[in-house]
Amino acid sequence: MAKKSVIEREKKRQKLEQKYHLIRQSLKKEISKVGSLSEKWEIQAKLESLPRNSAPTRLHRRCFCTGRARATYRDFGLSGHILREMVNQCLLPGATRSSW
Structure with a gap:
């Protein structure tokens, strides 16, 4: 934060x-x-x-949740690790996890 x-x-x-x-x-x-x-x-x-x-x-573009200035995705307004947590919990519609 x-x-x-x-x-x-x-x-x-x-x-x-x-x-x-x-x-x-x-x-x-x-x-x-x-x-x-x-x-x-x-x-x-x-x-x-x-x-x-x-x-x-x-x-600076900041993360909506944490206020982090780096690694913020424009499409979601979230930083990378928050984005990953939300995708894992299925909170972001349309975003899928990669699996191979």
């Missing part, structure tokens, strides 16, 4: 990313439209003045 402080920090980043998403998107569109280099630098300075944690690349 991940520390609660780490999970709360991730939630805070998600809120910041949602708050600044439209601003960041509009600034990036302006950069692509503008032709002169000096205007691009000005817009880039505005983009850099936004909070660092509002960037979408700072977010």
